[in-house]
Amino acid sequence: MKIEEGKRNFDLQKLLKSKVTWVIAGAIAIIFISYNVGYSLAKVPLSEKKVTYDELLNEIEGKEEELQEKKAKVEEQRQKLLGLIEETTKNEAILAEAKDFETNKTKLEDEINSLSDQVNTKKSEIETLNTDIKSKETELASVTGQIKEKEDAPKQLSAGNFIVGTDIPTSRYKAVPVGNSGNFVVYSSYGDLKVNTILGGDYGEKEYVFFAEEGDQIELAAPAKFIPIE
Structure with missing residues (x-):
C-alpha cells in the first residue's frame, strides 16, 4: 500500500x-x-513603404523642413502682396488727386471762360461809351464853337508854295506856326484869294482854321503845321 x-x-x-x-x-x-x-x-505604411520608427522620425523631420520652406515662401508671397497693396493704395491716392485736379481744372476753365465773356462784354460797353463820348464831344464842339482835331497825323510844310491834293490832302485844317512868323496865303484853284494872314509872332495868329480844297495853292513865308480837324 x-x-x-x-x-x-x-x-x-x-x-x-x-x-x-x-x-x-x-x-x-x-x-x-x-x-x-x-x-x-511597429512598421506602418508611409509613402507606400514599410519604415521603422527611426525612419519615420527622419521622414517627419524632412516633412517639417519642407513645411518650413513652404511657410517661408508663403511669407515671402505675403510680403509681396502687402507691397502690392501698399503700392495700389498709393496709386489710388494719386489717381484721386488727379481726378480732383481735373475737376478743379474744369471749374477753373469755366470761371476763366466766364470772366473772359465778362471782359469782352465790358470791352464792348467801353467801345460803345467811347463812341458816345466822341459823339457828345463833337456835339459839344459844334455848340460851343470848339475845334476837334482828327486822329490823322498832322502835316508839316516848310516855307514855299504847295498844291492841295498833291502836297497835302484835302481837309479842314488848323494851321499853326513852327518857329518864326511869316505870311500865310491861300488861293483857290480859280485864283481867288481865300486866306491872307500872318502866322506867329507878336502880331500874327497863333492858329488859323481854313478849308483846303482840291487844287488850292498855299504860300508859306515860314514853316507851318497843318492839323486835320472835324
Missing part, C-alpha cells in the same frame, strides 16, 4: 513538474510571439 501510494505521489509530482514546464514554455512562446507581433506592428 505504501509503495503504491508513494508511486502515485511520484507520478503526481512528475505530472506537476511537467505542467510547470509546459506553462513556462508557453509563457516563453507567448513572449516571443508578442515581441514579433509588436515589432511587426
Whole structure:
C-alpha cells in the first residue's frame, strides 16, 4: 500500500513538474510571439513603404523642413502682396488727386471762360461809351464853337508854295506856326484869294482854321503845321 501510494505521489509530482514546464514554455512562446507581433506592428505604411520608427522620425523631420520652406515662401508671397497693396493704395491716392485736379481744372476753365465773356462784354460797353463820348464831344464842339482835331497825323510844310491834293490832302485844317512868323496865303484853284494872314509872332495868329480844297495853292513865308480837324 505504501509503495503504491508513494508511486502515485511520484507520478503526481512528475505530472506537476511537467505542467510547470509546459506553462513556462508557453509563457516563453507567448513572449516571443508578442515581441514579433509588436515589432511587426511597429512598421506602418508611409509613402507606400514599410519604415521603422527611426525612419519615420527622419521622414517627419524632412516633412517639417519642407513645411518650413513652404511657410517661408508663403511669407515671402505675403510680403509681396502687402507691397502690392501698399503700392495700389498709393496709386489710388494719386489717381484721386488727379481726378480732383481735373475737376478743379474744369471749374477753373469755366470761371476763366466766364470772366473772359465778362471782359469782352465790358470791352464792348467801353467801345460803345467811347463812341458816345466822341459823339457828345463833337456835339459839344459844334455848340460851343470848339475845334476837334482828327486822329490823322498832322502835316508839316516848310516855307514855299504847295498844291492841295498833291502836297497835302484835302481837309479842314488848323494851321499853326513852327518857329518864326511869316505870311500865310491861300488861293483857290480859280485864283481867288481865300486866306491872307500872318502866322506867329507878336502880331500874327497863333492858329488859323481854313478849308483846303482840291487844287488850292498855299504860300508859306515860314514853316507851318497843318492839323486835320472835324
